[in-house]
Amino acid sequence: MGLVAADLRVLGNLLTTADGRRVATSTFVGLALFALMSWWVADALVDRPDLLAMLHRETRGGSLQALIGYGLMACPLVATWYGLSLAQRQLFEAPELLLWRLAPQAAVRAPLQALLRASLVSSTWAFALTGPFVGAFLRQSPAPLLAWCMLPLAIVCCTMPLLATLLAVQVALVRWFAGRALRLVLTVVMTLASLGFFAWFLLALFTPSQARVHDIAAAARDAGGLPWTVDTAAAMLSAVATGRFDWRATAGAVGWLAAALGIFLFAARQHPRAWERQLEAAAGFGARFGRRWPAGAAGAVRKKEFAQLLQQPGALLGFVLFPLLVFGLAQRRLLIGGILANPRLPDCVATLGAMLALWFVAVMLVLYAHMGRMAVWDGPQWSLYMASPTPPGRLVRGKLAAIATLMLWPLLVVAVAGGHLLGADRSTLATFLAVAIGGTCAALGVLAALGTWPRLMRPDEGGHVLQGARNFVAAILLVFAFDLVTAPGWLGWIWLDHFARERRLEEHVVRPYAPLLAGAALAWGSLVGVLGAAIGTRHYRRLLTPR
């Protein structure tokens, strides 16, 4: 059994256990959701023949190639995201690396295996994001069977060259510059790649069809509008779809793949040294942080959460940068354009509504990570909590205090975005802050109740919290529960919109209601927060009970 066969056997064995099946199911559902979104975006275009005709005119008959190119753009983005985040870990931190390095095989075999794993995963994700979109237009053209057969090749030719090059560059960088500075740089790049990928995904999802067609036409017109690999793969596939075989484009696409593999294999010879240097440079960050720890359990747990965040520069940067997406959304008026343009609402109400919508999105972006903080991420330390005489309520309080502090960041970011980009006045800002603080309390309640729910976070027989098994269900429930506790706000907004249709709302009429709104939001948030904390404490007690 070789390394590839072993990995395939692992995939087969994964389905033989309940936990493995859950992991496989959640991955499959995630891929299916991506594929569904890709199809939805394509379908919105297919349903607009006028826009497609416009695209045909603007691209001088090259609309199919332009559309395929646009669809294939997901491939290098996935490669960048994966190559700079998870693949980096596989290259230097996979548990099996030790065995691969000890075995009497060529020095490039271990990194090649990491590349193969990364290629399989990133190509699968790229296929989910690209396949339905490109497939919709291949079906519409209609394309011959050969084009469908060459779609996976086109995706691999757009994904692997960049992935292989990124991994080669990382091997070389670690080989010669390993150290804290490089770790920090790679972490920043990794976080930016993750942020960029999700920003692209959100923007791609919410861009209106007309603007999308303009983007596609612009990319097709510009010489450097698409990356070379995407351009050649799109030319290859569109030619086959129209019954021709473009040898030059095919050779170009495969040539990029071969060249990138050559570069990777050349750099991979340095992998043993790079791995060694990576081990040497594996010291933690911020070792001096937190010399004066609080004596109380809740305070110590709170400080532990901050210390852990500081020890993980990726998580810290993600936490800092993700809410900044809000600035992008506010600048492009995405999601909030309709609210701001509503002529029946006074400016202050529209601005407040837009800011609250942005805050809701910003919180949604970080909520799932915070849920992990409640119990799941403490899996390895769980036996310590179980053995400790500390009442569960204090542990929950410490964790909620840490999360509450961290959740002030999205609130602050939206307040600044509202003041600078949306022109919110002081009174609107004050109302926003009060309502958002109430919403933050409600979010904390949801986190406390769900992040500790034994059905989702049950410890395994070894006393560790089971990780990664119920992630998808937990995420769906979290979104649903947060929607539910913020429902009064949504319902109030819908009522206000209906009211404004019947009677024009004036600013001087709504202003006096601002303190009432703020008070109601704070009261509701406090109620949900206290209830959630009580449920969370009860859950924690059950989690800490020996099984």
Place this chain on the structure above:
Amino acid sequence: MNDRAPMLETTGLGRAFGKKWALRGLSLRVPEGELYGFLGQNGAGKTTTLRLLAGLLRPSEGTLRIAGLEHGTDGAALRQLLGFVPDTPPLYDYLTGRQYVALVASLWHVDRRQRDERCERLFATLDLSEVADELCRGYSHGMRKKVHLAAVLTTAPRVLLLDEPTTGLDPISTRRLKDLLLAEAAAGTTILLSTHVLEVAEQICHRVGILARGSLCAEGPVAELRQQHGARSLEDVFLSTAGGGD
């Protein structure tokens, strides 16, 4: 035993991590079939030494030869001779014990018949037969170590390196492991192990080396060391040489 041609030989071997030397000036000659034990406090350099010998780290200074092959010149040929059992074995969680052994055997180019024959014998010796077809993710630490040891021994290494081999093993498994190592050494395998369990070293090692702060401060057969230091036990020798003193 020391007069025989060395299977493993190091001269002034040293390894620095940044400005700190984890190991310095280690000169060893271990003949074929010898069972050599490294003793030392935490951080003394035992694991670094084993990782250097396994080819996972490059020496910062000094030379290292195994079976006449120099470290760094013929990596694949050298690794073919070596077996390394680290403290945390690199098992695949979603392979069974038997599948893992098959993987390791194929990486070391062991043919199927030999693999199956050795695997069955080793699984029986190490009391793993009943769990051989279970996924490695369910194994305890001791079982993971035993499975990796079985996998490594299936490749019939000429030099076997073991980092804390008895950690996590129950008394019966420890006894079986000691018997197995003695049998392997008698069959000509050169074995180097690091351990904190002085009784294990005392019972099975032909010679021991005591490392302190990255240097070898005492070396020889246990009886000889006891005599040299006027000590009643290996523990007394260890305390007097490795820094315990009192």
